[in-house]
Amino acid sequence: MSGAGLGTARLRRAAARTASVAARSIAIFVPVFLVATFVTFALRSLSGLSPAHLQLGESATPESLARIEHEWGLDRPFLTQYLDWFGKVLSGDLGTSWYNGADISRLLTEGAVISLSVAGLALLIGVVFGFGFGILAALRRTTWVDRVITGAMTFISVMPSFVVGIALVAVFAVSLDWLPSAGWVPAERGFGLWLAHITLPAIALSFDTVSDVARQLRAGLVAAYRENYVTGALVRGLGPRRIFFRHVLRNGIGPALTVLGLKFPNLLGGAVVTEAVFGMPGFGQFAAASAQRGDVPAVQGVLVVSIVLVVVFNLLVNLILARLTPASARGV
Amino acid sequence: MVRRLLALTSGRIAAVILALIALLALLGPLLSPQDPLAGSADILADPGPHHWLGTDYLGRDVLSRLLAGSRLSVLGALQVTVMALLVGVIPGILSVYLGRAFEWVTLRLADTLIALPFLVFAVAVTALLGNGIPQAMLTVGIMVSPLFFRVSRAATLSVARSQYVEAAIIAGASVGWIVRRHVWTKVLPPIAIALAHTAGVGFVVVSSLTFLGIGVRPPAPTWGGILASDLGFLSYRPWAPLLPTALIMATVWACNLLADAIRDVSGEAGRALLDNRKLRGRLAVAGRGA
Numbered sequence: 218m219s220g221a222g223l224g225t226a227r228l229r230r231a232a233a234r235t236a237s238v239a240a241r242s243i244a245i246f247v248p249v250f251l252v253a254t255f256v257t258f259a260l261r262s263l264s265g266l267s268p269a270h271l272q273l274g275e276s277a278t279p280e281s282l283a284r285i286e287h288e289w290g291l292d293r294p295f296l297t298q299y300l301d302w303f304g305k306v307l308s309g310d311l312g313t314s315w316y317n318g319a320d321i322s323r324l325l326t327e328g329a330v331i332s333l334s335v336a337g338l339a340l341l342i343g344v345v346f347g348f349g350f351g352i353l354a355a356l357r358r359t360t361w362v363d364r365v366i367t368g369a370m371t372f373i374s375v376m377p378s379f380v381v382g383i384a385l386v387a388v389f390a391v392s393l394d395w396l397p398s399a400g401w402v403p404a405e406r407g408f409g410l411w412l413a414h415i416t417l418p419a420i421a422l423s424f425d426t427v428s429d430v431a432r433q434l435r436a437g438l439v440a441a442y443r444e445n446y447v448t449g450a451l452v453r454g455l456g457p458r459r460i461f462f463r464h465v466l467r468n469g470i471g472p473a474l475t476v477l478g479l480k481f482p483n484l485l486g487g488a489v490v491t492e493a494v495f496g497m498p499g500f501g502q503f504a505a506a507s508a509q510r511g512d513v514p515a516v517q518g519v520l521v522v523s524i525v526l527v528v529v530f531n532l533l534v535n536l537i538l539a540r541l542t543p544a545s546a547r548g549v
Numbered sequence: 550m551v552r553r554l555l556a557l558t559s560g561r562i563a564a565v566i567l568a569l570i571a572l573l574a575l576l577g578p579l580l581s582p583q584d585p586l587a588g589s590a591d592i593l594a595d596p597g598p599h600h601w602l603g604t605d606y607l608g609r610d611v612l613s614r615l616l617a618g619s620r621l622s623v624l625g626a627l628q629v630t631v632m633a634l635l636v637g638v639i640p641g642i643l644s645v646y647l648g649r650a651f652e653w654v655t656l657r658l659a660d661t662l663i664a665l666p667f668l669v670f671a672v673a674v675t676a677l678l679g680n681g682i683p684q685a686m687l688t689v690g691i692m693v694s695p696l697f698f699r700v701s702r703a704a705t706l707s708v709a710r711s712q713y714v715e716a717a718i719i720a721g722a723s724v725g726w727i728v729r730r731h732v733w734t735k736v737l738p739p740i741a742i743a744l745a746h747t748a749g750v751g752f753v754v755v756s757s758l759t760f761l762g763i764g765v766r767p768p769a770p771t772w773g774g775i776l777a778s779d780l781g782f783l784s785y786r787p788w789a790p791l792l793p794t795a796l797i798m799a800t801v802w803a804c805n806l807l808a809d810a811i812r813d814v815s816g817e818a819g820r821a822l823l824d825n826r827k828l829r830g831r832l833a834v835a836g837r838g839a
Contacts, residue, residue, distance in 0.1 A: 252658065456664070482667070486666040505672055527665065
């Protein structure tokens, strides 16, 4: 009886803690979202671009320019335009492209499916190998295993993702011919084919995450092993497995998870470059192409979506962190 | 500090590499054996006595292009660093003194900037606001400035509320003396580390943007642009990306090495920044106060 009572009390406390962390994180991210979207919107006025340039090119006369700007509602006051745009953004409508009049939300969803499958696989690789190498280095600290891993992680951390991408293409696609060098196949057309196409880009994208997570995790775990509670646990005769999982991992994992949260914007940014290397029609390619065409609404859509993704991902990491290491919720 | 830095092997290696890169940037365009823009009939040639690193798909001398492109990369990294320094440090120090409202606003702005994917923003801003690497670099500089904001703010906080500074004031020390003796010794090492780190980021961003062809006009030689054109001809010259890659990696590595070396020689103040990695992580995840 009393055991069950204790259980629900603990559950309630955990739920309350999660809710408070969520509330605090949202209080921080709402201003972030507002400021970032405002800057995004202001880009059009700052750029001085208008759909007329795309549609008319050099032949634009002042009259036709004014007519087109009126059609797009660009002659209204700045604030009216902003509120109109922001209201639509909140309902998921990102407007239409200046370039081909297509619905940006739909274009972005198509691109995001590609980019998120690559980023997801990259994240998976980053977590598996980052944690694997980090834990291995920490368990074998100060041995040659540790030194080799640390050296390798430092080496791959200075490789920009497009450099890794080119190296992978040169080795695995051109020389060995194991995997395709470019392109994208939807998962419906065959899981194996889909995986083959996203493997190299995902590896290229994951290097940065692997090295940072591994180094942070190693540092965190090594520091935790030096704590008195670990010595105490040893003295009490607890086994190495129990010490590792109950005492060391839980206390040393914080920085690695935090870095993982930080890496998400990098994965999005990296997508712009890796998608160019591997010729994938994803989010990043869409961003680069729209930016070069001067298609402002499309670029704004890309920015809004990346802001939302980053904010949501950070929120998730905050919640996981609060669950694993309650001290992090106190803001220490 | 410079002498102690050079006493360290890692510090010396970093200094030599960075000095070489700086020399390349200064003299590279003059050293080019051939016109980096001039094509020839000799396309995709292997390295030989005439073209030491071979030629690209338009028959242009790769070595000359590499040398000519070094200036843009170094300038870009410098622009990022200087911009981030200016935009970050001044509000960072002021946020401690100018009251709660200013503090709140600057903290929120720093949270916002650090949360954004800066490569996506750099691409957007460069293409929309005028097509040039300098604009892109200034944008990236602003977006990475929260690092400097946090570092200088933390250092200022630790100085402003410390008892030895109060003691010095009571003892009648002049402001100039306190700044020289206490503030600089605390603030400079963390900022130097952040500078080296940011320069590395700057190199990666410049090469990424030039690789995408954003911010540069096609014939202009850039490290990233050379890699991009190599990518299309990998089956003819699979070794071609090696040298530009090595150049980019060596530069970034030297920057990181320098940052670590500064941390090692700056003792207490540097170790305080060691925690700043955690701090950087935390501020991006939440920014729960300073």
